[in-house]
Amino acid sequence: RKEVEQDPGPFNVPEGATVAFNCTYSNSASQSFFWYRQDCRKEPKLLMSVYSSGNEDGRFTAQLNRASQYISLLIRDSKLSDSATYLCVGQYGNKLVFGAGTILRVKS
C-alpha cells in the first residue's frame, strides 16, 4: 500500500461548485499533513497545513481524520483559477511523502 494515496481525477466542475478531495495515508505515526497546489509545469506550493482540529482559509477547508487515516480538502465557490493539481503530503519521520495528485478542472 502506498504511503499516501489520492484519487487522480480529473474532477471537472463548473464555476461556483463545491468540490472535495480525499487522501488516505498508511502510517498512523505521521504527525504532519499538508495540501500543496501545483500548476502545470510549475513547482508545488503550499496551499495549507492540515491540523487535527481542521482549518479554514477563505474558500478552502482542510480536515484530518486520524481514526480513518484520511485527510480532506474542500473548495467552495470554485474559480477558474483553482484549476490545478492538488497534492496531499504526509510527514514520515524525516521525509515528506507526496501523493500522486488530484487534477481539478474548473470550467465556465
Place this chain on the structure above:
Amino acid sequence: NAGVTQTPKFRILKIGQSMTLQCAQDMNHNYMYWYRQDPGMGLKLIYYSVGAGITDKGEVPNGYNVSRSTTEDFPLRLELAAPSQTSVYFCASSKDRATEAFFGQGTRLTVV
C-alpha cells in the same frame, strides 16, 4: 528573497554523461530534499538531508548521489545518465520536518 534556487533550468544530456544539478537555499533551513517528477506522475523522493554532513536515501536513489557540505547547498549528482532519468527535478527545503517545504523552480532534464 531568493528562497530555493536551482540551476540549470533545462539540460539535455547524452546517455552515459554525468552532471550535477545545483540547489541552494538562503533561508537557513535544516532540511533539504530532492524529488523527481515524471510526466503525469507525483513527486518521488530521491535523497534528503536533515543537516550539513547528513544525507539519506529516499524512494528512488539509484543512479544519483548527493552531498551536503554546507547548510545552504545540496547538489545532486547524476552519474552515467540513462533515458530513465529524463524527468523534472525539484529541490526543496524546510525549517524542520514538520513545517512547510519550499520548492525551487525545477530542472527539466532530458537524456537522449
